[in-house]
Amino acid sequence: MAAPASKTIGDLNGTWVMNKNLSDNTEPGLALQGIGYLTRKAIGLASVTLTVKQYSGPPLPPAAAEAGDCVRIDIEQTATGGIKGTTENRCADGEKRSHSDWLFGTVESSSRFVPAGDALKQAVGGGDYGLDAASIEYLAGSNWLADESEKTGPDGAAHLVSCADNQKDGWIAVQVWGFQTIGGERRYARNIVLKKGDKKVEMRLVYDYIP
Template identity: 85%
Template sequence: MAAPANKTIGDLSGTWSMNKNLSDNTEPGLSLQGVSFLTRKAIGLASVTLTVKQYSGPHLPPSSASGDCVRIDIEQTATGGIKGTTENRCADGEKRTHSDWLFGTVESSSHFVQAGDALKQALGSGDHAVDAASVEYLASNWVVDESEKTGPDGAAHLISVADNQKDGWFAVQVWGFQTIGGERRHARNIVLKKGDKKVEMRIVYDFVS
């Protein structure tokens, strides 16, 4: 189901399901991240659902910042006996450590960014900078009209970075909305890197409720 007009980067709250027909094959990315063959196959057969709560709340530790930040809590569930995962994000750009059964221990951060050149500049700089080809991939195909600019300071995207130092992989995601199959849908462009290996993939979500 297409995303309703009131669902934007400024309010992702609701239930979303991964559309496997419109998404890229996730197996190469999961393989690069060290997920076992049997688990990759099980995930490939499962239906994946995200329950998202986006709100304003206190900064998560280790931040000492006062005031609130945009919080995005995600409960991911799957069919076929696949154990779910939980992500509690604070979109303030600070690095935090997160562990789960699927991806192990990762250092991650999230922050909002404006569209167009601002997005490309953010992707090509800082300690999460990626190569020029990856910048073009991550910054491509987004709907960037005024109705999408609902995040802080007119942001249209969220950049999410994850670094698993033990297993040696690094991931950058850009969240937003794209026109896919003639309909506006929530999507994530993702680049995964491990050594000289790189996987690019897009994940597309249907809005459920």
Template identity: 85%
Template structure:
């Protein structure tokens, strides 16, 4: 279902299910990231659910300072696919994380305003002009969406797998899709001269 007005980039708390009909095919992106054929196919058939907890709390290591906005996500899937955990601290500091699917990844996340600020935030990181245009396009950016720190409307996440040589740049926010306001992630994946652009769209469950 569409996202209720109470769900914004400042409050993603709840359960979200990826809408496979509205989302792009994930297989090309997973292939670029080195995920095997059988696992890609299983993920393609699975129902993927995100349980999101967003709050202010102590930062993840290696930081030892004050609070940051934490976004903890437990991702589960049907069909015998193992779940993964995404724990983010949206302070822009790089941290390492390992899981069974993507291996060891260095990543950082931060909130960003809409418009030119968003395009500037995603430029670089191996993203060309066309990729930056893709990541910055189609977002809702009215005052009701500016609920993040300092009026931010989006979260930008950059992940780099040094061993396998890929980088993923994501923008999270809300878009009008099929006449309904929905939570979405636009993603550009790069590995060498190969690039995949895709959008994932989520239904709000509870």
């Protein structure tokens, strides 16, 4: 179902199921990331569920304890069809942290809240991402909802920007999270650019909220 007004970038708590009809095909992105054919096919057939816990808590290492609390986002991802789940614990303070799982291997990732508009374009266009203008527009373009009701993150942020870097396999993934009007309804979405050398894949994942 569509995201209720109470669900914003400042409160993603709850259960979300990827809407396969509204989302882009994930197989090209998984192939670029080096995921095997059979695993890609199984993921494509599976129903993927995210259980999200968003809260304020002590920062994850390597941040010093005296840095104070940050917004934590813990995600348990499960799938049907015998696909093994994954756990992803984020700390939205912009610090780079290492994470490993069975699907994507070891990646160094960071997450931070970002305001809408030009600030969002600057955020995805900067750093070490090496994205071209088309990718920046895809991630941060005008399809995002950005009225006052969406600005519920720290300092009025409307988005979360995440970057994952797998140095062994040579790919990076840049994501922007937020809300868009899709199919006439307000929905939680992630715009994603995957890049490996001169190859890239752009895709949008759309999620239904499960009360």
